[in-house]
Amino acid sequence: MKAREEGIIISVARSLRGGLREVLSSNLGKAGVAILLFMIVMSAYSLYVLPSDFPEKWKYPTRPPWVFNPRNAQPQWVELFGAKVADTAIFSNLRADREGIVLSPDALLRLAPEAERALGVGRPVFIGYAMVFRTSYTLDNAAYPQDVISLFKVETSEKVNKSRIGVVVLMYITRPDNIVLKTAEERLTLATLDYVKIDQGAFASPYISHFKLNISEDEMRTLYYIAVFGKPVGKDFEPLQGEYQITLLLLFTGIDPREVQSLVRNGDIRISAEVRVFGTSYGLLGTDNYGRDLFQGILFGFPVALAVGFLVSLAIVAIGLTLGVVSGYFGGRVDEIIQRTVDIIANIPLLPLLILVGVAIQTRGYVGWPALAVIMFILVIFSWGGVAIISRSMALSIKSEPYVEAAKALGASSARIVFRHILPQLIPYAMAALVFGVPGAILAEAGLSVLGIDHGLPTWGRILADAQANRGIAYHMWWWVLPPGILLGLFSFAFVALGFTLETIVEPRLRRR
Amino acid sequence: MEVLKVQGLKVWFPVRKGLLDVLLGRQEFVRAVDGVSFNVSRGETFCLVGESGCGKTTTARAIMMLIDRGDVRGGKVLFKPREEVLSEIKKLQPSAIVDSGYVDVLATRGQANKLIRREIQLIFQDPFGSINPRMRVYDVVEEPLIIHGIGSREEREEAVAKALEAVKLSASDFMYRFPHQLSGGQRQRVAIARTLVLNPSLLLADEPVSMLDVSIRAEILQVLDELKKTRGMSVIFITHDIALARYICDRIGVMYLGKIVEIARADEIVENPKHPYTKALISAVPDVVPENRKVLRNVPIKGEVPSAVRIPVGCRFRPRCVAFDENPGIQEKCRKEEPGLLRVGEEHYSACWLN
Numbered sequence: 001m002k003a004r005e006e007g008i009i010i011s012v013a014r015s016l017r018g019g020l021r022e023v024l025s026s027n028l029g030k031a032g033v034a035i036l037l038f039m040i041v042m043s044a045y046s047l048y049v050l051p052s053d054f055p056e057k058w059k060y061p062t063r064p065p066w067v068f069n070p071r072n073a074q075p076q077w078v079e080l081f082g083a084k085v086a087d088t089a090i091f092s093n094l095r096a097d098r099e100g101i102v103l104s105p106d107a108l109l110r111l112a113p114e115a116e117r118a119l120g121v122g123r124p125v126f127i128g129y130a131m132v133f134r135t136s137y138t139l140d141n142a143a144y145p146q147d148v149i150s151l152f153k154v155e156t157s158e159k160v161n162k163s164r165i166g167v168v169v170l171m172y173i174t175r176p177d178n179i180v181l182k183t184a185e186e187r188l189t190l191a192t193l194d195y196v197k198i199d200q201g202a203f204a205s206p207y208i209s210h211f212k213l214n215i216s217e218d219e220m221r222t223l224y225y226i227a228v229f230g231k232p233v234g235k236d237f238e239p240l241q242g243e244y245q246i247t248l249l250l251l252f253t254g255i256d257p258r259e260v261q262s263l264v265r266n267g268d269i270r271i272s273a274e275v276r277v278f279g280t281s282y283g284l285l286g287t288d289n290y291g292r293d294l295f296q297g298i299l300f301g302f303p304v305a306l307a308v309g310f311l312v313s314l315a316i317v318a319i320g321l322t323l324g325v326v327s328g329y330f331g332g333r334v335d336e337i338i339q340r341t342v343d344i345i346a347n348i349p350l351l352p353l354l355i356l357v358g359v360a361i362q363t364r365g366y367v368g369w370p371a372l373a374v375i376m377f378i379l380v381i382f383s384w385g386g387v388a389i390i391s392r393s394m395a396l397s398i399k400s401e402p403y404v405e406a407a408k409a410l411g412a413s414s415a416r417i418v419f420r421h422i423l424p425q426l427i428p429y430a431m432a433a434l435v436f437g438v439p440g441a442i443l444a445e446a447g448l449s450v451l452g453i454d455h456g457l458p459t460w461g462r463i464l465a466d467a468q469a470n471r472g473i474a475y476h477m478w479w480w481v482l483p484p485g486i487l488l489g490l491f492s493f494a495f496v497a498l499g500f501t502l503e504t505i506v507e508p509r510l511r512r513r
Numbered sequence: 514m515e516v517l518k519v520q521g522l523k524v525w526f527p528v529r530k531g532l533l534d535v536l537l538g539r540q541e542f543v544r545a546v547d548g549v550s551f552n553v554s555r556g557e558t559f560c561l562v563g564e565s566g567c568g569k570t571t572t573a574r575a576i577m578m579l580i581d582r583g584d585v586r587g588g589k590v591l592f593k594p595r596e597e598v599l600s601e602i603k604k605l606q607p608s609a610i611v612d613s614g615y616v617d618v619l620a621t622r623g624q625a626n627k628l629i630r631r632e633i634q635l636i637f638q639d640p641f642g643s644i645n646p647r648m649r650v651y652d653v654v655e656e657p658l659i660i661h662g663i664g665s666r667e668e669r670e671e672a673v674a675k676a677l678e679a680v681k682l683s684a685s686d687f688m689y690r691f692p693h694q695l696s697g698g699q700r701q702r703v704a705i706a707r708t709l710v711l712n713p714s715l716l717l718a719d720e721p722v723s724m725l726d727v728s729i730r731a732e733i734l735q736v737l738d739e740l741k742k743t744r745g746m747s748v749i750f751i752t753h754d755i756a757l758a759r760y761i762c763d764r765i766g767v768m769y770l771g772k773i774v775e776i777a778r779a780d781e782i783v784e785n786p787k788h789p790y791t792k793a794l795i796s797a798v799p800d801v802v803p804e805n806r807k808v809l810r811n812v813p814i815k816g817e818v819p820s821a822v823r824i825p826v827g828c829r830f831r832p833r834c835v836a837f838d839e840n841p842g843i844q845e846k847c848r849k850e851e852p853g854l855l856r857v858g859e860e861h862y863s864a865c866w867l868n
Contacts, residue, residue: 402642406707409577410657411630420656424647 019431023501032497035490043303050300055368058297058458061290068195069291070146070278075479078281079141086143086229086239086279094273096131096250099264101257103127114172114180114247129260133248133273142239144229146278148173148183150248151195157268162191165260166253169196173228176242181207181228190269200224246275286479289470294463298483301460305442305491308376308459313437315380317430320387325426327388328395329418339392342385350382354444358453371455372445379444387433391426398422428502436499439492446488460484515593516715516747517553517576518615522546522588524568524575528822543821545571547771548588550854553715558741558748560758560779562794563768566818569751570638572768573717576749577635578618578626591615594632595714601628631661634708638720640700644692644707650677651688654706661711676706680736698729705736716741717749722757734761755791756798759783764860767791770829771821776854777861787863789813789836828852828866836867843867 023029051057057065070088079085102108108115112132139145150171156162171184181203184196204220204227207213211232213220220227223237229244230237250271252260263269285295327338357378361371398404404421412420446461450468467480525542534540546568553559561569574580576590593614594602602609602616606625609617621629637643644653654673658664664672674684680702692700701721708716718737722730738761741748752758758765759779766776767790775788786792793814813835819825828847831837837847846866854862 402637402639403645405579406635406637406643406704407645407656407660409579409630409635410660410707410711411627412656412660416660421645 016431019428019502022504023498026501028497029501032494032501035494036498039302039306039491039494042299043306046299046302050296054296054300055457058292058300059367059456061288061292066287066291066293068149068151068276069287069293070280070282071287071291072289072477073146073278073280073282073287073291075284075286076281077284083281084141084143085281086139086141086145087277088145088279088282089137089277090274091135091137091276092274094133094135094248094275096133096271098132099261100130101128101261102130102251103257112172112247112249114174114182114245115170115249127257128255129252129257129264131250131252131264131271133250133275135246135275137244137246137275137277139229139239139241139244142241143280144226144239146225146280147198148228148246149195149197149276149278150184150246151274151276152193153272153274154190154193155270156190159268160190160263163189165190165255167193168251168253169193170249170251171196171198172245172247172249174245174247175228176240176244177231179210183228193271198224198228203227244277246277248273248275285483286477288463288466288477288480294480294483297458297463298460298487300458301463301484301487304372304457304459305487308372308445309438309442309491309495312376312379312383312441313434315376316384316437316441317387317434319380320384320433321391321423321426321430323384324388324391325395325418325422328392329399329414329422335392338388342388345382346385348382350378353382354378354448355451355453358448358451362454367454367456369457372457375445375448375453375455376441379441383437383440387430387437390429390433394426394429395422398425432499432502435495435502438495442488442491460488464488514555515552516555517593517749518589518591519552519572519576520550520589520591522549522572522575522590523586524571524580524584525586526584541822542586544771544824545821546575547821547824549768549771549773550588551766551773551776553747553749555714555747556741556745557764558750558762560762560765561749561751561768561773562753562755562758562765564753564818566821567768568771568821569753569768570719573635573719573749573751576618576717577633578621578630579635582619585619590618592618592629592633592715594629598628598632601625627661631657631711632713633715633717634711634713636701636704636708636716636718636721639724640697640704641692641724643704644700646692648692649688650682650690650692650695650703653692653703654710657707657711663711672710673706676710677703679709679740680706681732682706696729697725698733701725701729701733702736705733705740709740712744713746715747715749717751719751720753721750723752723754737761755783755794767794770818770824772829772864773854774830774865775861775863777858777863781858781861785858785861787857787861787868788830788865789834789867790830791863793835826851828864830865836865840867 023033073088074083074085076087098111100107100111102111108130111130148171154162167188167190169184169186169188170182172180173183174180183202184199185202186196200221204217207227208215208217208220213232226237229239231240260269283293283295285298287293323338327335354375357374361374366374399422404417407417407421445459446464449459449461449465452465454462461484463484464481467477523544524546525544528541528543530540549568549572551559561572563569571580575585591611594616599610599614599616602621602625605623605628606621609621609625611617616629618629618633651673654676655669658669658672663669673688677684677687682699682702687695687699687703692703695703721737722733725733737748740746750758750762755765762779764777765779765782766773767782767788768774769790775782775786775791782791783795786795793812797812814833815835816833819832825831827849828834828851831847834847837844843866852864852866854864855868857863857868
């Protein structure tokens with residue numbers, strides 16, 4: 001028993017080593033191995049970088065963190081090729097650079113001069129405690145950023161009743177032409193202080209009168225980001241390049257200013273801000289129509305592709321090989337049952353069945369890994385037939401080899417004959433079948449995603465499917481369609497290349513040398 | 514004393530049925546071996562001679578228990594194993610033992626069957642096919658020992674080395690080679706070594722030299738002969754070459770269409786053949802006299818071998834028999850009755866109505 005296992009392990013190792021040498025001796029094989037290594041490295045990186053709840057996050061595109069990303073943004077590197085894009089800038093962990101008690105308008109203006117110069121605001125009269133956050137953003141391309149959003153992180157001690165403390169948040173943008181726009185004004189409490197965005201109506205009317213524009217206020221609202229980051233030229237606008245100053249002014253109300261000041265100074269209230277300027281470019285691979293970072297989605301696809309491909313292919317080969325060899329070696333009724341099963345399976349149309357199953361698992365509420373597992377299971381169940389037929393015919397021909405008869409004459413058991421004499425001959429074929437099976441599984445998964453079977457995981461197929469579902473905007477969003485498409489192609493190419501080079505081992509007549 | 518007694522062995526393979534056959538309830542058989550009986554004594558070399566398709570190899574495969582039991586349609590193969598093996602079998606499967614130490618080989622099951630396989634070994638015709646190309650020489654020769662659980666690793670290694678030396682292969686040189694690194698003769702010797710490690714008492718050799726170059730044949734035959742002499746093995750040698758058979762065998766049985774038609778001591782059968790088929794075989798042997806090289810010899814046989822599915826009624830050799838045409842008086846009998854093996858001399862039997 002021991003000797004037999006040892007024999008199999010050694011012969012498998014021998015075939016593997018021989019196979020690798022053969023693969024590396026051709027350029028096609030080298031390319032395949034290189035791409036495969038790249039996939040493996042990316043998978044490892046992905047598992048290391050992405051949080052474990054990433055699929056869950058991806059599933060809800062209208063929730064954070066995606067809402068704090070620019071939508072439809074191109075990859076950042078397009079700038080290197082001369083594309084006019086506005087950078088996305090994230091200024092995180094900003095601390096208040098000025099603070100103080102405001103007892104008069106003058107005091108406020110000393111803290112935040114923007115407050116007065118803001119168009120049409122006049123002199124605000126606030127009595128309270130104020131904090132000011134500042135940052136600057138440089139627009140160096142003729143493009144309009146899409147939005148500015150300010151996020152706040154509020155930490156308080158138990159002493160503080162957050163909902164009792166009111167906060168007025170004001171966001172001012174000082175443009176390169178020295179015009180100050182009050183872009184947001186919101187009345188919140190410390191408990192609800194999360195983020196503010198550009199308020200489309202906050203500056204429309206003063207903006208129109210300042211530039212003496214001949215457009216309606218409603219029209220102005222829809223053009224808000226063009227108004228903020230552009231200047232009117234004739235009837236049109238053009239982007240205004242240069243440095244923009246973004247000022248956040250927090251005024252605490254409904255509480256004695258001195259109390260707030262002491263709370264802040266004692267560290268009972270800690271507030272930090274993050275300003276995000278949504279450009280038209282973002283990250284390595286841009287974002288989709290919800291602002292989801294496509295690079296992260298693609299990254300998540302690496303391990304999934306490898307796992308799905310290998311697991312499905314491995315299962316197909318294992319089942320097919322075992323049943324094929326059993327069928328061929330034992331013959332008779334067993335053979336008949338297995339082969340007729342293969343016939344039946346081969347004649348059931350897989351695609352409609354998979355679509356049906358997909359709908360079923362969706363209505364049953366399976367999502368994520370269980371749903372993917374069901375799809376993989378179906379793929380395996382309906383795909384092992386080919387391997388079974390080929391290994392059966394190989395087993396049949398090996399079975400009638402004189403050396404198998406010789407082993408029988410020596411008294412060898414069926415197990416010994418199968419494991420020692422038949423299976424080792426099939427290993428090269430099994431390797432090639434395994435490798436060829438991988439892209440099939442992945443492409444099937446992608447195809448099903450595009451057909452609308454949603455397992456909820458961000459796979460490459462799923463990303464493509466999302467792009468397809470938003471075809472109106474996706475057709476010019478090449479960064480949404482090309483990367484998953486190219487990766488699917490590359491992935492398949494790698495395995496087909498490996499398969500072709502392995503094939504020369506299975507079929508030595510194909511060898512060129 | 515006989516080590517092997519084959520009694521009326523019949524191996525019939527069913528012909529695959531067509532729809533019509535199923536409807537008519539017809540089943541035909543290829544009667545590959547159709548009632549073969551012979552004995553092999555201890556230390557004897559017995560030859561089975563005949564043309565291809567006559568059932569020599571099937572007979573050997575039946576003795577080796579390589580034929581599905583269902584296809585053996587009659588007869589017995591009785592084998593007398595060594596004492597220790599016999600007593601083991603007595604414990605394992607007493608029902609398989611027939612009188613006085615003979616085991617009904619085809620009736621053995623399980624462990625008893627495995628024990629018998631240790632005692633009877635087969636050398637195949639094709640040394641290129643009979644060795645697994647993925648196994649090294651050492652693994653090939655060691656395999657029987659592993660199968661039968663003999664010896665520790667060291668003991669097995671020693672046994673393998675001994676067996677290789679016995680077939681005149683240097684163990685240190687050849688042990689770790691793969692079959693494709695060996696010549697045909699070397700491979701056949703490895704195959705012989707594989708049968709030797711178990712030290713069998715009966716060796717079947719199925720045309721062991723017919724696939725080898727003429728130059729190598731002699732050395733393989735020499736190895737076999739030496740083994741037989743030193744180990745006292747009995748050998749059943751299967752060949753289509755009656756001249757070769759005469760050279761190595763003690764007795765010869767001539768097979769035709771699934772049956773032994775003549776059986777006698779080797780010299781006797783060659784010098785004094787009785788059956789028309791044997792006569793034809795012998796006259797087909799090339800003449801060694803150089804002057805006769807180009808003389809067209811008249812081989813007394815006609816026609817083709819009939820199909821083993823439809824064996825002629827009466828004497829099965831009748832359609833090809835020249836003597837049948839020359840003796841009109843006997844034709845009636847030949848057509849109706851099949852001749853049995855009749856004694857025609859000392860230890861000489863022939864199945865022909867003419868004798």
